[in-house]
Amino acid sequence: MKDLLFLSHRIPYPPNKGDKIRSFHWLKALGQRYRVHLGTFVDDPADLVHESALAEYCEELCVRRLDPRMARFRSSRALLSGKPLSFAYYRDRGLRRWVKRIMAERSIDTVLVFSSPMATYIDRNLSCRRVIDFVDVDSEKWREYAATRRGPAHWLFAREARTLLAAERALSREFDASLFVSEAEKALFDERAPDSRARTRAVGNGVDTDYFDPGLDYANPYPAGSAPQLVFTGVMDYAPNVEAVQWFVAEVLPRVREQQPGASFWIVGTRPTRDVLALARVDGVQVTGSVPDVRPYLRHADIGVAPMRIARGVQNKVLEALAMGCPVALTDAAATGLRVMDDDYAGVADTAAGLADQILRLTRVRAEREGHESFARARAYTTAHYGWASQFERLLETLEDRSTTGAGHVGGAPAAQEAFACARHS
Structure with missing residues (x-):
């Protein structure tokens, strides 16, 4: 088996919300094809009990505690920097040291980054295959937030939309391939970052139809007499x-x-x-x-x-x-x-x-x-x-496609270098 580094901004277990469902199914399937080295954060102390459950899918596991209050403080300090606040939110020296050690000690063949803030932990000159799963165009979400707010909240959300889009563009140039959860998200990003169009892919979500099976026996939680x-x-x-x-x-x-x-x-x-x-x-x-x-x-x-x-x-x-x-x-x-x-x-x-x-x-x-x-x-x-098996096949095709490995590395484009530096050092 080859070695794969997988970085996820939130612990991919239990799979009980949108991003954790996707990251868990990626991890579960990748564990059958690679020696997976997983670095991730826990922002809810209740999730720490799941570390042992994750270990069965990983060769090595680094779980870092994320204190939301301290993370918000880090974000506030980045306000005057021109950098995305969400990148400062996930900055952690311990995880950076762990990633550096893994890259030095292991023959990492492929890197998969789940969510753009985690890309700041990856050096730009690596020779291995690097894929980033943006999932959604997060900058567009912040733009939509800004449109519904007034005053300081409008300014803050608009700022995040602007700085995050610059970082997303830079990262899409730096990585060998960028993934989005749907053709609609891919098309939106291609419009926002046309120079990366050749390296963007749509890899959808799935649903565990064995688990979500209406044929099983479930007690009715609703009281009688009210409908619908x-x-x-x-x-x-x-x-x-x-x-x-x-x-x-x-x-x-x-x-x-x-x-x-x-x-x-x-x-x-x-x-x-x-x-x-x-x-x-x-x-x-x-x-x-x-x-x-x-x-x-x-x-x-x-x-x-x-x-x-x-x-x-x-x-x-x-x-x-x-x-x-x-x-x-x-x-x-x-x-x-x-x-x-x-x-x-x-x-x-x-x-x-x-x-x-x-x-x-x-x-x-x-x-x-x-x-x-x-x-x-x-x-x-x-x-x-929406079966997960077919979605994983699409992910695997992207991870193992070496035809563009190295093609996305930032070269002499000053604007790209500057934007990526803002992202990485936030």
């Missing part, structure tokens, strides 16, 4: 999720309840903020906090909802609901990056009235077709297009 049951799943201290459920409760749910007074909306996910917890005071809204298993909530829900108005890449919550045979009502933003879905199990709309209409339409379809079993096409959609 609408469910949103996700980490509930993530700003786009918080904004999505707030908008849904304020603008969409009342329209649904005008036609279906018994309708209830369940917000299922760990770490709900105070703003999310406050939504439980609204009639028809339930906030569960962390649950041991989201599958019962998807299996017994009438409709899954993904009312995202700020979204990048592929929404795993949508794939998981569909894999469980649960129809989904979603916004255009949440649908971006997904293959075209049939309207008998998915309804897409961008206004509150339109989304409410899609929910009511899907509940009628459910009633006509008698339950979850009638939505076999939803599950078939995920098994046909």
